[in-house]
Amino acid sequence: MAVLSDEQGMLRDMAAEWVRDRAPISAFRHVADAGGAYDPALYAEIAGMGWAGVLVPEAHGGANFGVLGLGLVLEELGRTLVASPLLSTAAIGASALRLGGSARQQAAWLPRIASGEVTVALAIDERGRHDPAHIGTRASRDGDGWRLDGIKAPVIDGGAADLLIVAATIEGGEATLFLVAPDAKGVTRMAYCRIDGRDAAQVRFDGVAVDGEALLAGGAGLIDRVLDHGRAALAAEMLGSATQAFETTNDYLKTRVQFGQLIGSFQALQHRAVAMLAELVMTRSAVEAALAAIDADAPDQAALVSLAKALAGDTFRLCAREMVQMHGGIGMTEEHDAGLYYKRAAAADAFLGNSAFHRERYARLGGY
Amino acid sequence: MGDDAALEAFRADAREWLAENFPPPLAHKNPVPYQNDAPYAEADPDWQLWRTRMAERRWGAPGWPEIYGGAALDAPRVRILAEEMRAIGAFNPMKMTGYTMLGPTLLEFGTEEQRAQHLPGIARGTVRWCQGFSEPGAGSDLASLSTRCIDAGDHWLVEGQKVWTSGANHADWCFALVRTDTTAKQRGISFLLIDMRSEGVVTRPITLISGSTHFCEMFLNAVRVPKGNLVGRVNEGWGIAKRLLQFERDSLSEGRGEGASLLPLARSRVGTDGVGRIADGDLRSRLVAHAMRAHAYNLTMTRLAAEAKAGSAIDALVPVVKTLGSDVAQARADLAMEIYGDRGLGWTGADYAPDELDVSHQWLHARAFSIYGGSYEIQNNIAAKRTLGLPDPASAR
Ligand SMILES: Cc1cc2nc3c(=O)[nH]c(=O)nc-3n(C[C@H](O)[C@H](O)[C@H](O)COP(=O)(O)OP(=O)(O)OC[C@H]3O[C@@H](n4cnc5c(N)ncnc54)[C@H](O)[C@@H]3O)c2cc1C
Numbered sequence: 001m002a003v004l005s006d007e008q009g010m011l012r013d014m015a016a017e018w019v020r021d022r023a024p025i026s027a028f029r030h031v032a033d034a035g036g037a038y039d040p041a042l043y044a045e046i047a048g049m050g051w052a053g054v055l056v057p058e059a060h061g062g063a064n065f066g067v068l069g070l071g072l073v074l075e076e077l078g079r080t081l082v083a084s085p086l087l088s089t090a091a092i093g094a095s096a097l098r099l100g101g102s103a104r105q106q107a108a109w110l111p112r113i114a115s116g117e118v119t120v121a122l123a124i125d126e127r128g129r130h131d132p133a134h135i136g137t138r139a140s141r142d143g144d145g146w147r148l149d150g151i152k153a154p155v156i157d158g159g160a161a162d163l164l165i166v167a168a169t170i171e172g173g174e175a176t177l178f179l180v181a182p183d184a185k186g187v188t189r190m191a192y193c194r195i196d197g198r199d200a201a202q203v204r205f206d207g208v209a210v211d212g213e214a215l216l217a218g219g220a221g222l223i224d225r226v227l228d229h230g231r232a233a234l235a236a237e238m239l240g241s242a243t244q245a246f247e248t249t250n251d252y253l254k255t256r257v258q259f260g261q262l263i264g265s266f267q268a269l270q271h272r273a274v275a276m277l278a279e280l281v282m283t284r285s286a287v288e289a290a291l292a293a294i295d296a297d298a299p300d301q302a303a304l305v306s307l308a309k310a311l312a313g314d315t316f317r318l319c320a321r322e323m324v325q326m327h328g329g330i331g332m333t334e335e336h337d338a339g340l341y342y343k344r345a346a347a348a349d350a351f352l353g354n355s356a357f358h359r360e361r362y363a364r365l366g367g368y
Numbered sequence: 369m370g371d372d373a374a375l376e377a378f379r380a381d382a383r384e385w386l387a388e389n390f391p392p393p394l395a396h397k398n399p400v401p402y403q404n405d406a407p408y409a410e411a412d413p414d415w416q417l418w419r420t421r422m423a424e425r426r427w428g429a430p431g432w433p434e435i436y437g438g439a440a441l442d443a444p445r446v447r448i449l450a451e452e453m454r455a456i457g458a459f460n461p462m463k464m465t466g467y468t469m470l471g472p473t474l475l476e477f478g479t480e481e482q483r484a485q486h487l488p489g490i491a492r493g494t495v496r497w498c499q500g501f502s503e504p505g506a507g508s509d510l511a512s513l514s515t516r517c518i519d520a521g522d523h524w525l526v527e528g529q530k531v532w533t534s535g536a537n538h539a540d541w542c543f544a545l546v547r548t549d550t551t552a553k554q555r556g557i558s559f560l561l562i563d564m565r566s567e568g569v570v571t572r573p574i575t576l577i578s579g580s581t582h583f584c585e586m587f588l589n590a591v592r593v594p595k596g597n598l599v600g601r602v603n604e605g606w607g608i609a610k611r612l613l614q615f616e617r618d619s620l621s622e623g624r625g626e627g628a629s630l631l632p633l634a635r636s637r638v639g640t641d642g643v644g645r646i647a648d649g650d651l652r653s654r655l656v657a658h659a660m661r662a663h664a665y666n667l668t669m670t671r672l673a674a675e676a677k678a679g680s681a682i683d684a685l686v687p688v689v690k691t692l693g694s695d696v697a698q699a700r701a702d703l704a705m706e707i708y709g710d711r712g713l714g715w716t717g718a719d720y721a722p723d724e725l726d727v728s729h730q731w732l733h734a735r736a737f738s739i740y741g742g743s744y745e746i747q748n749n750i751a752a753k754r755t756l757g758l759p760d761p762a763s764a765r
Contacts, residue, residue: 002671003678250756265759270752271745277756278688285667307660363656368631368646 002288004072011069015076018049025080025337028197037159037191037199038083046086047116055094055229060110067091067229068291071236078240081344083198085119088157091233093120096165096177096226100216105179109163121161122230123152123180123203124223130353132167132223135175137205139168145211148178148186152203156351158182159191159201165216166205167223175223177216184208196347228305231352232290235305235312238348239280239287242316245323245341246276252327269326276322279315286311303365306358313348313355320345378445382452389421396457396628398726400733403464404582406496406538419461419493428462429471429491436475436483437491443677454626465535466490466497468619470543473612477559477600486541486561499616500530500544500562500586501609507532508746510545511554511606515588517546524560524593526568529585532740536571536584539564544588545609548602559605561597562588578732579715613742614683617690620741624693625665627700630655634707651706658699665696684755687747694737694744701727701734 004012022045031039046052054070056062063069070091077086090113097109112118126136137150148168158164164180164187182189186208192200216222250273253264263269290308293301320342324331331338349355391414402409409415422428425439431446432438441449453460460467471490474483489495506513515528526546536542542562549556562569568591573581600608634655639647646652668689672682704727705712712727714720738744752758 003674250758253758262759265761267749267752267761270756270758270761271748273756273758274688274691274748274751277751278692281685281688282661282664282668282692285671286664288671289667307663310660311664359653359656359660362660363645363652366631366656366659367644368634368652368656368659 002068002292007065008069008072011065012072012076014049015051015073018045019076019080019082023077023080023082025340028081028083028340031083032197037157037197038085042082043084043086043119044116046084047114050114051086052090052116053094053114054090055098056090056110056114057098057106060106061114062094062110066291066295067095067232068288068295070233071287071291074233074237075240075243078237079244081241081340085121085157085161085199087230087233087237088122088161089113089118089120092122092226092230093163093165095229096120096122096216096222099225100177100218100222102213102217104213105216109179118162119157119160120163120165121155121158121199122165122167122226123155123158124167124227125154126150126152128153130350130357132175132220132227135167135169137166137168139170139176139178141171142209145209146178146214148180148205148208148210150205152205154192154194154200155203157199158203159189159199161199164203165226168205174220176219177222177226178210178214179216180205180208180210180214184210194347195343197343198347224302227352228302229294231309231358232287232294232305234348234352235283235287235308236291238312238316238345239283241341241344241348242283242312242319243280245316245319245338245345246273246280248337249273249276249319249323249326256328263326272322272326276315276319279311279318283308283311283315303362306353306362306365309353310355310358310362313345313358316341316345317349375444375448379448379452382449383455385425386452386456386458389418389425390453390456390458391415391418394418394458397459398730399459399463402459402461404535404538405580406535409461415461422461423492423494426491428460428493429467429487432471432475432487432491436487447673462491462493463619464490464493464496465499466495466541467493469499469612469616470497472615473543473608474599476611477608479596479599481596482561482599489540495541496535496539498533498536498539498542498564498586500533500536500542502532503529504531508743510609511557513545513547513557515544515546516550517548517558517560517593519548520592523595524598526560526562526588526591526593528588530588531585532574532583533571533586534583534740536564536586537573537581542569542586543599543612545605548605552603554606555603557605557609558602559599559608560593561599562591562593566591566593568592576733577735578729580729580733582733614686616741617686617747620737621669621686621689621693624697624737625662625669629659630700630703630707631659633704637707637709637711651703655703658696658703662696662700665692668692684751687742687751688755690741691738691744691747691751697737698734701731705731 050063051073053062054065057064094113097106139146139148164182166178166180167175168178169175186206188204190202194200254262256263286308290304293304323338324342327338330336393414402415427439429438430441430449434440467490503513518525542564544560544562545557546560547556548558568589570587571584573584576582634646641647676682708727711724714724714728
């Protein structure tokens with residue numbers, strides 16, 4: 001664990017306590033069994049704790065506490081797979097408005113993000129691919145405003161979001177972000193039912209008219225920075241999930257008896273347990289460095305974010321896979337939590353660029 | 369604040385002193401041969417000059433008390449000094465077995481006489497030590513060692529054989545584990561300091577796969593050792609040895625993720641494609657994956673140092689870090705070899721440039737990283753037990 005300030009330590013402890021009391025993994029099962037993507041009452045509590053406003057400036061009702069702070073919270077929430085639009089809203093939505101919003105846009109949205117009144121989703125991927133350098137959705141001039149055409153899929157947290165931030169390529173120009181109300185004419189949402197039970201949707205934009213005020217300033221550079229806020233925060237959440245998958249498994253190695261001994265005494269399992277620990281140690285270092293680099297606006301932040309997201313993807317998948325394997329038959333059952341981590345690992349890896357995407361990005365940034 | 373300013377002032381002093389005193393021909397040279405091969409080191413006037421200057425500045429053992437030849441620097445200053453040396457490709461000439469392993473052990477367990485006798489020579493880099501632990505029948509299972517040490521009244525009498533003893537043929541002294549009680553395993557071991565010039569000590573170099581004679585067989589034939597050379601109490605050497613092995617592991621994890629990037633080498637030797645990427649796509653993927661792991665490893669070293677400084681206990685992670693470090697360094701050696709292709713297969717001769725010969729020999733030597741200092745498997749056993757709290761395997765119970 002990083003060397004934290006007192007405030008950061010308190011924030012983390014508060015999140016850990018809340019997760020224990022209010023959002024154990026049974027809460028996630030409850031939402032999933034009820035067919036929902038998340039529990040609005042639980043999200044109201046999350047916002048009530050101030051976490052939706054961690055990145056929001058104080059003038060707009062937030063804490064202005066930095067993405068490291070948000071990462072600490074998300075890591076704790078990741079432990080029990082808390083399903084909520086916090087990452088999309090507080091990491092991606094808030095940073096998009098903070099970095100690219102006009103004074104009016106900020107005043108209109110940031111206070112409502114901080115209070116939990118609105119949730120946000122970033123509509124960027126198309127045809128199931130994360131490829132921010134090639135955005136097919138088009139924005140054409142239409143008087144003072146714009147018309148958007150294209151299909152976004154998947155839009156994570158897009159089924160229920162109150163505000164969509166849509167990446168579209170301007171005719172003869174670069175990709176840019178637009179604020180779009182999901183109930184605007186020409187927007188069609190179709191919810192997906194995915195293995196991790198979280199909110200994801202296909203969103204169609206058929207000649208959707210938005211006014212000039214809808215555009216966020218900053219173009220492709222803004223998209224990159226906003227994505228990196230989301231990726232680093234997601235890597236922190238994945239670190240929490242992977243750590244929990246590992247700890248639950250390590251506990252099982254100390255309880256299950258076969259051949260008259262605890263299965264944790266078998267060297268084949270011991271060494272694989274240590275291998276997981278080693279990956280978790282490295283992933284934690286990368287995640288903390290990425291979050292800190294964003295807060296410091298360091299020149300190597302993009303490479304560190306890709307390092308963190310790639311490691312988090314590989315490590316979470318490893319720990320979830322081993323969680324199923326080392327639990328044996330029970331690990332294959334719906335009743336056991338192992339499957340929940342296993343499914344979430346795949347979905348989280350795919351979100352905002354999977355490990356392969358980030359290895360390639362790291363390679364290009366480094367000149368390989 | 370005042371503290372930070374003082375540290376920065378120290379950094380500036382250190383930088384200036386190093387710029388004036390570090391002999392440029394030594395920059396970025398591989399320090400390992402200087403550490404293990406006395407004739408090689410002593411034949412190099414630059415190295416000798418560097419050792420003398422560092423000894424006079426007392427920066428070879430910067431954290432040790434002044435009476436033992438150190439400069440009594442606190443941990444942050446020791447770290448700053450190391451950083452400044454790294455920045456100019458300098459290495460600490462005193463960083464040999466005596467400094468990394470025995471020094472901290474004597475500071476913790478030695479008597480005043482033992483410290484006064486041995487530490488200054490280590491701090492000045494004039495006395496070379498070797499580690500006499502492993503035996504033909506006692507490697508990973510070190511505590512099964514059988515070199516006998518008998519109380520002969522006014523001295524100890526030692527009889528037995530050690531093996532894989534690095535640098536024994538050039539060492540002045542040896543710290544050894546010996547058996548003082550045959551009825552107990554761990555509780556029958558003592559920690560003894562043996563003068564290599566004693567009668568009955570015979571060393572025979574063993575050639576490694578890399579062609580170097582890095583280590584030796586060492587025979588101890590009725591060697592007489594003064595009573596005062598036993599560290600700690602009789603039969604209590606195992607606890608001391610375990611502590612020493614921690615110091616060894618710590619020192620082995622240092623620098624594993626370092627070394628110049630392989631990227632320029634790959635670009636020039638393998639070539640690039642039309643859009644400037646390394647031409648061999650498969651090699652490129654593996655190079656990137658390695659660079660990322662080395663990056664994460666270095667971030668881990670930085671993070672753990674910061675956490676240790678803030679008072680967190682990080683000892684539990686030492687075995688994990690050791691295996692990660694040897695893994696990263698071995699992967700690097702494999703990739704460097706692959707980049708050199710046919711030029712990386714040279715053994716000796718003027719056909720090959722020095723860097724080409726270095727690559728094949730480093731590649732060969734790198735296999736040792738996961739064997740010495742406790743093998744990869746043994747580190748995993750330790751981490752499973754100590755760090756993860758997993759039960760002992762049934763057979764070892
Ligand atoms: C370059 C080099 C320098 C060295 N320098 C020194 C030195 O200066 N002083 C000194 O005292 N020693 C030194 N050594 C010796 C080193 O410490 C030993 O080689 C090491 O401890 C392994 O012991 P061994 O060689 O007997 O192998 P073994 O213990 O016989 O091991 C053989 C294989 O079995 C595995 N194994 C053993 N036990 C277990 C277990 N419980 N579970 C799973 N796998 C196991 C090992 O990991 C290894 O893969 C050096 C070795 C090398 C290579």
